[in-house]
Amino acid sequence: MSAGDLGAGALRAALFLALWGTGAAVYAAWRRDARALSSARVSAAVAFALVVVAALSMMFALATHDFSILYVAENNARETPLLYSLAGLWAALEGSILLWTAILAGATAFVAIRGTAVLPRLGTTALAVLFAMLSFFLLLVTTPAADPFVRLALAPDNGNGPNPLLQNHPLMALHPPLLYLGYVLAAVPFAYAIASLILGEGGDRWLVATRHFALVSWALLGVGIVAGAWWSYAVLGWGGYWAWDPVENAAIMPWLTATAYLHSVMVEEKRRLLRTWNISLVVATFALTILGTFLTRSGVVNSVHSFTQSAIGPLLLGYLTAILVLSVGLLLWRSPQLRDAGPVGAPLSREAIFLFQNVVFMAATLTVLLGTLYPLVAEAISGAQLSIGGPYFDRVEIPLALALLFLMGIGPQLPWHGASRATLERQFTAPAVAAAVGAVAALLTGTTAVAAVLTYALAAFVVATVVQEFARGARARRALHGETGMTAFANLFRRNGRRYGGYVVHLGIVLVALAVATSQARTVDAERTLAPGETLAVAGYEVRLEGVRSVVEPQRDSVVADLVISGNGASDRLHPALVAYPNSPAAVGAPGIGAGLRDDLYTILAAYDQRSLSWATIRIRVIPLVSWLWLGGLVIGLGAVIAALPAPRRRPARMPVIEAPAPAD
Amino acid sequence: MSSRIAILAAFLAVAVAIAIAARPHDPTAGERVDRITAELRCPVCQGLSVKDSGSETARQMRDLVAQRVAEGRSDSEILAEFRTSYGDWILLSPPLSSWSLLIWLVPVAALAAGLWIARSRIRGGAVLAPPPSPSELASLRERVAAEEAAEG
Amino acid sequence: MARIARIAVVVAMLGLVLTLALAFRRDPHDIRTGTVGKPAPAFSLARLDGSGQLSLAQYAGKTVVVNFFASWCLPCEQENPALVRVYERYRGSDVVLIGIDYQESADGGLAYVRRMGISWPTVADDDGRVALGYGVFGPPETFFIGPDGVIAGRHIGPIDEPTLVRAIEAIRTAATQ
Numbered sequence: 001m002s003a004g005d006l007g008a009g010a011l012r013a014a015l016f017l018a019l020w021g022t023g024a025a026v027y028a029a030w031r032r033d034a035r036a037l038s039s040a041r042v043s044a045a046v047a048f049a050l051v052v053v054a055a056l057s058m059m060f061a062l063a064t065h066d067f068s069i070l071y072v073a074e075n076n077a078r079e080t081p082l083l084y085s086l087a088g089l090w091a092a093l094e095g096s097i098l099l100w101t102a103i104l105a106g107a108t109a110f111v112a113i114r115g116t117a118v119l120p121r122l123g124t125t126a127l128a129v130l131f132a133m134l135s136f137f138l139l140l141v142t143t144p145a146a147d148p149f150v151r152l153a154l155a156p157d158n159g160n161g162p163n164p165l166l167q168n169h170p171l172m173a174l175h176p177p178l179l180y181l182g183y184v185l186a187a188v189p190f191a192y193a194i195a196s197l198i199l200g201e202g203g204d205r206w207l208v209a210t211r212h213f214a215l216v217s218w219a220l221l222g223v224g225i226v227a228g229a230w231w232s233y234a235v236l237g238w239g240g241y242w243a244w245d246p247v248e249n250a251a252i253m254p255w256l257t258a259t260a261y262l263h264s265v266m267v268e269e270k271r272r273l274l275r276t277w278n279i280s281l282v283v284a285t286f287a288l289t290i291l292g293t294f295l296t297r298s299g300v301v302n303s304v305h306s307f308t309q310s311a312i313g314p315l316l317l318g319y320l321t322a323i324l325v326l327s328v329g330l331l332l333w334r335s336p337q338l339r340d341a342g343p344v345g346a347p348l349s350r351e352a353i354f355l356f357q358n359v360v361f362m363a364a365t366l367t368v369l370l371g372t373l374y375p376l377v378a379e380a381i382s383g384a385q386l387s388i389g390g391p392y393f394d395r396v397e398i399p400l401a402l403a404l405l406f407l408m409g410i411g412p413q414l415p416w417h418g419a420s421r422a423t424l425e426r427q428f429t430a431p432a433v434a435a436a437v438g439a440v441a442a443l444l445t446g447t448t449a450v451a452a453v454l455t456y457a458l459a460a461f462v463v464a465t466v467v468q469e470f471a472r473g474a475r476a477r478r479a480l481h482g483e484t485g486m487t488a489f490a491n492l493f494r495r496n497g498r499r500y501g502g503y504v505v506h507l508g509i510v511l512v513a514l515a516v517a518t519s520q521a522r523t524v525d526a527e528r529t530l531a532p533g534e535t536l537a538v539a540g541y542e543v544r545l546e547g548v549r550s551v552v553e554p555q556r557d558s559v560v561a562d563l564v565i566s567g568n569g570a571s572d573r574l575h576p577a578l579v580a581y582p583n584s585p586a587a588v589g590a591p592g593i594g595a596g597l598r599d600d601l602y603t604i605l606a607a608y609d610q611r612s613l614s615w616a617t618i619r620i621r622v623i624p625l626v627s628w629l630w631l632g633g634l635v636i637g638l639g640a641v642i643a644a645l646p647a648p649r650r651r652p653a654r655m656p657v658i659e660a661p662a663p664a665d
Numbered sequence: 666m667s668s669r670i671a672i673l674a675a676f677l678a679v680a681v682a683i684a685i686a687a688r689p690h691d692p693t694a695g696e697r698v699d700r701i702t703a704e705l706r707c708p709v710c711q712g713l714s715v716k717d718s719g720s721e722t723a724r725q726m727r728d729l730v731a732q733r734v735a736e737g738r739s740d741s742e743i744l745a746e747f748r749t750s751y752g753d754w755i756l757l758s759p760p761l762s763s764w765s766l767l768i769w770l771v772p773v774a775a776l777a778a779g780l781w782i783a784r785s786r787i788r789g790g791a792v793l794a795p796p797p798s799p800s801e802l803a804s805l806r807e808r809v810a811a812e813e814a815a816e817g
Numbered sequence: 818m819a820r821i822a823r824i825a826v827v828v829a830m831l832g833l834v835l836t837l838a839l840a841f842r843r844d845p846h847d848i849r850t851g852t853v854g855k856p857a858p859a860f861s862l863a864r865l866d867g868s869g870q871l872s873l874a875q876y877a878g879k880t881v882v883v884n885f886f887a888s889w890c891l892p893c894e895q896e897n898p899a900l901v902r903v904y905e906r907y908r909g910s911d912v913v914l915i916g917i918d919y920q921e922s923a924d925g926g927l928a929y930v931r932r933m934g935i936s937w938p939t940v941a942d943d944d945g946r947v948a949l950g951y952g953v954f955g956p957p958e959t960f961f962i963g964p965d966g967v968i969a970g971r972h973i974g975p976i977d978e979p980t981l982v983r984a985i986e987a988i989r990t991a992a993t994q
Contacts, residue, residue, distance in 0.1 A: 238717045245712055294837065313841060321834050328830055332823055344787045352787050359779030367772040373836055374768050380839040382764060387706045389757030390714055396772045429668040432675035439682035453686040457679050527724075589719065604719050619719055708954045721920055722955075725945035750852055750952035 004069045007057035008142075008149035011098075014050040014105070015138040017043040018131055021112075025128035029121060037116060037124055044112035044127070047134065048105040054141075055102045058095060058148055062088040068155035071095060071148045077161035077583075079555035084167040090176040091166045093297055093312065094141070094148035099177065100293075101137040103184040107213075108134050111188060119209055125195035126188075126206075133187060136319055145312045161555065164581040164588045169235045175227035179251055182221030183289040186254060188213040190286035190327075193279045197330040200337060207265060207278065212644055214265070214282070218258040219640030225251050226512070226633025237589035239523070239602040239621035241629065242516075244393045249372045250292025253365050257285040260361035263411075267344075267351045270416055275338040276331065277358070283327040288365075290320045295372065346418035353411040357404065364400045368393070398451050405458040405513060408506055409465045427468070434464035447521055455517035459510045466503045473500065493642050501643030508639055511632030518625040527606065527619040539622040541567040541601060548613040556581045558590070561605045561616045565594055576605040576618070600626045698731050701743055705730075706757050714757055853971050857881075857962045858950035862940035865918060865927045871940050873915075873962075880912045880988050881962040882981070885948060887919045888929035890956045896975035897933045903981045904937050911964075912985055913937075919956045920945045963988045 021043035028036035058071070062085045067073040075088045075095070089095045108130040115123035140146040166172050189210040196206035228251065229241035242248060261281040267274050294316040344351050371388045378384050413427040438460025442453040470492065477488035492500045526538040530545040537543075546562040558579045565572040574592030581588070594601035600623045607617040692700065702716035707723045715723045715730075726747075733743045747755045759765035852858075861872035873881065884900060886893040904914050916939035918926035923941045930939050942948055951960060954973060961970040961984045969991070970984045 238713060238719055240713075240717055243712055243717075291833075291837075317834070317837055320837075324830050324834065328826060332826075344783075347787055352783075355783045355786065356780070359776065359783050362779055363772055363776040366775045370768055370771055373833075374765075376840040377836050378764055380836065384753065384764065386753045386759050386765060387712070387755070387757050388759060388768065389706060389712050391704050391758035392768070395758065396769075400772075400776075425668040425672070429671050432672040436675040436678035436682075439679045443682050443685060448686050450683055450687045453682055457682070606719050606724070607721075708952075722945065725920070726949060728944065729946065729949060747949075749855065750858075750950055752952070 002068070003057040003061040003064075003066055004149045004151055007054040007061070008147075010050040010054040010057070011101075011138060011142050011149070014047040014054070015135065015142050017047040017050070018105075018108075018135040018138050021047065021108075022128060022131040022135055025124055025131050029124040029128055032121070037120075040124070040127060040131070041112040041116065044105075044109045044131070047138075048102075048109035051098075051102045051105040051138075054149075055089065055098055058098060059086050059089055062086060065159065066155075067157075067159050068152055069148075070150040070152050073152060073156055073159040075160070075162050077159045077555065080159075080161055080167065081555070083170060083173055084162055087166070087173045087176075088162055090180070091162045091172075094146045096176070096180070096297075097137065097146040097312070098141055098148045100180055100184060101134070101141055103181055104130070104134050104137055104187060107185060107188050111191070115192075115209065119205060122192065122195050122199060122201065122205060122209065125198055126191040129191035129194050130187060133191075140312065140315060145315055160583045161581060164556075164579065164583070165235055167555070167581075168579065168588065168590060169231060171227060171231040171234060175224055175231050178220050178224030178227055180224075182217050182219075182224050183254070183292070185213055185217035185220065186258065186282075186286050186289050189217070189282045193282045194327060194330060197279065197327075197334045200334060204268060204272070204275075207268060211265070214258065214261060215640060215644050218255065218262055219637060219644070221251065221255045221258065222640075223633055223637045225255060226630065226636070230630050230633075233626070234591070234593065237591045237604055239591070239604070239623060241626070244371070244390050246372050247292070247296040249368045250288075250295050253292065253368050254285045254288040256361050256365045256368070257281050257288060260358045260365075261285060263354045264358050267354050271342075271344075271351055273340045273342070273344060273351065274355075275340060276335050279331060279338070281358075283331070284365075287320065287323055287327070288369075290316065290323060294320055345416065348414055348424070349418040350411055350414045350416050353407055353414055357407045357411065360400050360403050360407065364397060364404075367396045367400070371396075401513070402451065402454055402458060405455070405462060405509075408509065409458065409462040412469060412503065412506075413465050427465075430468055431461045431464040435461040447518070449517075449521035452517040452521040455513050459514050462506055462510050466506055469503055470500070494645075497642045497645050501639045501641070501645075504639030504642055505636050506639075508632045508635030508637075511628045511635055515625045515628035515632060519623050519629075522624050524622045525620070527617065529607075529615055529617040531615050536618060536620065537567075538620050539568075539599075541565060541570060541599075541620075541622060543601075543603065543618065543620055545616060545618065548608050548616045550613065551577075559587075559605065559608055559613070561592075561603075561608065561618060563592060563603055563618065565601055568599070570594065570596065570599075570601070572601070574601065574603045576603045578605050578608070595627050597627060599624050694731070694734050697734050697740065698727065701730050701734070701740055702727050704744060704757055705747055706755050708751065708755070852952045852960075852968050855968060856966050857883075857960070857968050858947070860942075860947040860950070862917070862942055862947065863923065865923050865930055865939045865941055867923070871915070871938055876913050876915075877966060878911075878964050880964060880985060880992070882912065882914045882985065883917060883951070883960040883962060884914065885917045885919045885942075885951075885953050885956045885958045886929075887921050887956045888925045889921075890919075892975040893957045894933065896957055896977070897935070899976060899978040899981060900937075901934065902978055903985070906982075907985065912989075915940065917942050917947060919948055919953065961985065961988055964992050 021040045024036045024040035024043060027033055028040055058069075060066075061069050061072050062076050063082060065072065065076055065078050065080075065085070067076075071092065071094050072088075075091045076085055080088070084091075090099050108127065111123060111127050111130055116127055117123070141148060144150075161167070189206075192206040192210045196203075225248075228248070232243070233239070233241040258281075261278060264274050264281065265278055268278050294313065297312055297316065344355055346352065371393055374388055375386055378386055409431060413431070415423065419427075435457040439453055439457035441460075442456035447453060447456065470489065473492045473496075474485060474488040477483050477491055478485070481488075481491075483491060524539040526536060528536045530536060532545055532547045535542050535544040542565070544564045544566075546564055548559065548561050551558045551560055556579050558577045560575050560577040563574045563576070565574060572594040574594050576592035577590040578587040579590050589604055589606075592603040594603075602621040602623055604619040604621075605616060606619045609615045699716055702723075703714050705715040705726060707713045707715050707718035707720060707726070709720050709722045710718045713723075715726045730743055733746070744756065753760060753762075753765075759768065761769065857873065859873050861870050861874075863869070864871050882903075886897075900914065907914075914937040916930070916935060916937060918929075918939060918941045920943065921941065922943050926939065926941055929935075951958075951968075957975055959972045959976050959981070960968055963969045969988050972980060972984070
């Protein structure tokens with residue numbers, strides 16, 4: 001039996017089990033039937049195993065270049081290196097949907113085994129929702145819409161090879177799976193929220209049960225977005241990391257709503273407020289992940305990422321419609337039972353800041369959605385063709401992002417319910433002074449863009465609030481538990497990881513904001529045609545062309561320019577190239593990047609002498625602080641890990657403690 | 666009292682820094698070319714601007730913009746020239762015409778509506794909470810202790 | 818208030834789904850631009866064979882077919898036989914065919930012109946200015962200019978003989994009325 005038969009068979013068996021599991025879980029939830037539940041649980045586990053078998057057999061087929069499978073023939077070649085062969089699983093539509101299905105099957109199995117044990121009725125209903133979604137995706141991969149195992153009657157000698165852009169950088173192995181994990185895990189909070197609405201449980205149990213899933217999904221989405229930005233920076237060859245491309249917009253929208261949710265959920269936990277709103281955010285996050293898949297996979301918008309037009313578009317639209325109708329219908333039906341416990345506190349209370357922050361996040365999400373879809377609307381209605389790109393999004397989103405930075409500094413400093421004047425003065429003196437220092441520092445380093453100066457001021461403001469929180473927390477632990485400085489610090493993370501991990505995330509966001517503001521405001525470009533030995537000076541750096549040479553590899557032919565960088569204390573050799581793959585008419589640029597904590601030197605081989613390699617046109621961008629963006633992604637991930645780690649069992653507190661605000665000294 | 670002065674002084678410093686950054690200055694020709702080409706969509710790319718793209722077409726468009734700037738044309742004249750050839754499609758930020766006015770209005774309207782709804786949910790009255798009385802403080806301490814014990 | 822919010826949510830949802838459904842009718846590769854219906858931008862370019870300049874103004878009052886091509890462009894090779902047949906068909910009439918070599922220096926284009934047996938006038942637009950004026954996205958592209966000097970039609974991508982003849986005849990009928 002070949003890998004193709006095994007995979008195709010496993011998917012069909014999994015579809016059968018998923019359909020069976022849907023029925024069993026519905027029956028188990030409805031009649032509280034233990035036998036049906038255990039049947040559903042077994043189905044979930046076996047279905048997961050089967051989909052994993054299918055995904056592995058596809059990877060095996062890719063790694064062994066089994067061109068009797070159409071997908072392998074289209075996305076792989078004998079010369080494709082192993083890493084890119086394996087990454088071929090998510091290099092095109094059918095494989096990505098298979099990976100998606102595998103992750104969803106994993107989440108379903110997890111809920112079946114753990115979720116139904118913790119909260120039987122709610123968990124079982126959520127399991128039914130997940131099973132129904134899994135059935136849909138298994139239907140996609142077992143019908144022509146997205147069947148990855150379609151066979152070729154006559155296997156070709158060699159395949160087409162992957163899209164050149166997708167075999168140019170190892171990050172390709174990392175960023176799509178991270179994003180998919182983030183996307184798919186958002187299904188779990190959604191399933192619980194729907195289950196809670198179906199059962200009419202007014203309580204917050206669904207929210208506690210899915211707290212970790214929401215956090216992990218959000219973190220993977222965020223890290224995946226940064227990894228994707230890094231990939232496009234390293235591969236697309238224009239020196240940018242974000243172009244407001246539809247697929248980038250598709251990824252950022254659920255991340256924005258998920259971020260809003262992670263904050264507003266605290267209001268519900270502490271104050272029993274914003275219940276309808278939180279469910280709406282969970283639904284919106286999940287619906288936006290499906291919308292994103294639809295936008296990028298149906299071919300209705302132009303994007304670097306929309307590889308194919310396929311029959312999957314209408315099916316995904318139907319799925320999205322079903323999800324929207326079901327969840328909005330349930331929400332409208334149940335919202336009278338979801339009354340809040342009272343009004344939100346004073347305008348200067350933590351919950352009010354969360355509320356404002358949610359409003360700004362919503363405006364930001366709506367703007368991205370509108371900007372992405374508006375060209376479609378305009379053309380459908382008036383036939384006019386127009387573009388909505390970077391300049392529009394920058395104009396609207398940058399002020400909103402600055403407002404969010406500001407609120408990020410304010411929120412954690414305010415107590416619940418409301419603040420007194422003394423509290424305000426105590427909390428904001430140091431941060432305000434830091435903001436002034438940040439603004440002046442921006443001017444002194446030559447940053448002149450208003451948005452960048454404001455970003456520096458707000459970044460310093462936020463950092464000061466975080467430092468102040470840590471200092472205060474550590475001091476309190478020292479006083480109360482007699483711990484030394486370092487232990488106190490470490491225990492803040494261990495005992496209250498959610499809060500202090502959150503602050504680490506805030507620091508990561510600050511790094512990202514500084515990277516974006518600086519690289520946007522202060523990138524310097526230069527371009528010149530050089531003969532070997534000639535130099536080009538830009539922003540204090542000197543770039544000398546050593547020579548141009550051609551390189552032949554089994555899977556591709558390249559022309560490489562050898563550059564020597566000096567100046568500003570740097571000394572580096574960079575090798576921008578133009579790479580031609582046999583399956584693509586146009587050569588792909590592979591930039592030579594000299595990364596540094598201060599500046600990145602981004603060099604591009606724009607053109608070269610095709611006859612004698614005696615000259616090359618080199619384009620150079622000096623991009624300051626851009627590497628802080630990747631660092632920021634790392635810090636965000638780290639903060640999320642801290643926040644997700646379970647707190648150790650707590651000894652009873654020795655004395656009553658007030659956490660924040662600390663009593664005035 | 667002294668902290669109030671420090672906060673006010675800091676606000677003032679930030680405001681002055683922003684005023685310095687925002688002071689009008691005559692852009693150089695290079696800055697103008699960057700500003701104009703950032704608004705133009707590269708016709709052969711996937712949604713990139715002419716400023717960012719390394720394609721041959723984008724390079725020729727940058728040359729043309731640089732030439733027009735040197736000839737003394739205004740930003741809007743140069744953009745209009747490209748609009749004549751390529752239509753509104755060439756502008757990455759749609760012009761304020763009847764239809765595309767909507768995409769500028771909606772974010773502002775959404776923000777305003779959101780803030781209005783948020784305001785209606787927030788308890789009216791004083792911005793500042795009165796300092797807690799000793800008895801409130803005691804009951805708060807009790808509650809926090811109880812929550813702390815429960816959290817673990 | 819709550820009722821307004823409910824209605825707004827339902828309307829927004831319907832709008833979203835409807836928009837996405839309508840989007841299926843759209844072809845992302847079909848891009849229409851501003852030059853059709855406007856006076857054709859004038860140009861004066863060096864002939865590929867080195868026999869001096871050619872300007873659009875020379876052909877005032879005639880029907881002019883302007884074809885943008887390049888030697889590295891495979892679809893251009895595909896469409897070339899159709900252009901040759903149409904050129905032969907209208908030879909000696911008031912219909913003129915001009916080839917504009919897109920973003921290329923004269924030597925690259927000249928070899929292509931000889932190889933493909935192109936005998937209509939061809940000129941080099943090596944700095945791409947004329948192509949930018951016409952709103953060209955990339956070769957091949959074909960513009961149809963009426964005797965009044967106004968661009969009557971445009972075709973993006975490789976063109977075939979019936980499309981060429983139809984566009985030319987439409988201009989001629991319009992001109993005689």
